[in-house]
Amino acid sequence: MFNVIILTCVRKLNGERTISGIYNLLTGKRSSQTLQDAKGYELERYFGIYEGLARDEFEDRCKQIEKNQWIYLVDRISPIITSDGARYLDNYQGPSFEYFSGMNNHRNIREFEHRLLLVIQTITSIHAGNYTFIPVIDDSKAQRWVKRYYASLSHNLNQEVKGMYSEILDLLNNRSYLESELFTFRLSGAEVIGLTYEQMKRKYDITTEDAYVCIQHVLYYLFHEARNSPDSYPFLFACTRGLDGETMITQSAKHTYHYLELGWTLEAIVSKRRLKKSTIQDHIVEAALVIPDFSIERFLSAKDQQRIIAAANNMNTLRLKQIHQTLNGEFDYFQIRLALAKGKKLTAKGQSYADV
Numbered sequence: 260m261f262n263v264i265i266l267t268c269v270r271k272l273n274g275e276r277t278i279s280g281i282y283n284l285l286t287g288k289r290s291s292q293t294l295q296d297a298k299g300y301e302l303e304r305y306f307g308i309y310e311g312l313a314r315d316e317f318e319d320r321c322k323q324i325e326k327n328q329w330i331y332l333v334d335r336i337s338p339i340i341t342s343d344g345a346r347y348l349d350n351y352q353g354p355s356f357e358y359f360s361g362m363n364n365h366r367n368i369r370e371f372e373h374r375l376l377l378v379i380q381t382i383t384s385i386h387a388g389n390y391t392f393i394p395v396i397d398d399s400k401a402q403r404w405v406k407r408y409y410a411s412l413s414h415n416l417n418q419e420v421k422g423m424y425s426e427i428l429d430l431l432n433n434r435s436y437l438e439s440e441l442f443t444f445r446l447s448g449a450e451v452i453g454l455t456y457e458q459m460k461r462k463y464d465i466t467t468e469d470a471y472v473c474i475q476h477v478l479y480y481l482f483h484e485a486r487n488s489p490d491s492y493p494f495l496f497a498c499t500r501g502l503d504g505e506t507m508i509t510q511s512a513k514h515t516y517h518y519l520e521l522g523w524t525l526e527a528i529v530s531k532r533r534l535k536k537s538t539i540q541d542h543i544v545e546a547a548l549v550i551p552d553f554s555i556e557r558f559l560s561a562k563d564q565q566r567i568i569a570a571a572n573n574m575n576t577l578r579l580k581q582i583h584q585t586l587n588g589e590f591d592y593f594q595i596r597l598a599l600a601k602g603k604k605l606t607a608k609g610q611s612y613a614d615v
Contacts, residue, residue, distance in 0.1 A: 263348060263353070267305075268300075269339070269340045272338070274339045275337070284306055285305060287306055298362075305361055306361040309472065310369070320468065327347075329347055358479040360483070367502040370502055373400075374405065377398075379446055379448065380395050382412075382420060408497060423494050427481070434477060442474050511542065516543075559597055567582060567594070567602070
């Protein structure tokens with residue numbers, strides 16, 4: 260299952276990024292490069308879905324995939340999917356991951372998970388007469404939310420427990436058997452403590468990474484369905500309240516964007532912030548990627564943007580070096596990156612842009 264996610268990333272990247280680039284994507288590294296990769300390679304859904312993934316565990320998994328001859332490494336660092344790997348990916352029939360929306364929701368899902376696990380434990384425990392349980396979630400923010408939510412209830416706990424159960428059961432009936440089982444055994448209740456990922460590994464003979472991505476996908480699914488049908492799933496919808504989409508711009512880039520909004524030039528911002536020009540350029544590209552109404556015309560006219568996008572489309576590539584050479588060096592890499600950040604993505608052959 261986790262192999263499928265890695266191989267999907269490898270296929271999309273097509274040898275234009277390293278193993279580290281995939282790791283940064285899955286763990287949600289907030290750098291302009293990783294954000295560009297997520298957008299440009301159409302991998303937004305996987306951004307940040309596994310924030311706690313240890314690098315050594317990820318590298319071990321990649322080595323195993325290479326040993327299976329599903330990928331090979333160019334210059335020992337850049338993975339390419341093999342015919343066997345593509346066949347494995349195409350024939351995969353396990354849980355699908357269509358509900359992942361990491362770029363928009365990975366931080367929302369973390370808070371949603373904490374609220375959901377804790378409120379289920381709280382209400383079922385109190386319903387059973389246990390008022391002295393140890394919270395399974397050590398998150399003061401989530402604990403405060405649960406206290407407020409519990410205070411708002413009618414205190415017909417029998418009805419509340421039945422409502423929680425029916426909503427989750429209804430939605431889990433539409434997931435795979437494994438996803439439903441893993442998620443259910445993760446929950447803690449009145450006299451039951453949810454399984455750890457290590458326990459799930461032993462119980463289902465899967466890896467901890469597989470268990471993790473399955474459960475995370477169920478959480479994205481529950482979040483999505485609750486948001487789309489609040490009347491049908493009032494309990495789950497309540498757990499999503501206040502968890503709105505956030506801008507993905509990093510704090511440092513946000514400062515640069517503030518000066519841009521004030522009309523400052525790139526050179527003035529470099530001087531004011533005492534950062535390298537390339538760093539400020541990274542911030543501007545980042546803003547172009549994640550702020551929909553950000554105009555880049557002060558750096559590149561609409562006509563020139565179209566020329567760059569046309570060149571990328573004609574060559575069926577988003578490699579900066581190739582585009583730069585094709586346009587005879589007329590535009591620098593910063594301008595090309597800006598145009599690609601705001602322009603349409605290439606879909607043919609699954610290709611996207613790269614820095615070199």
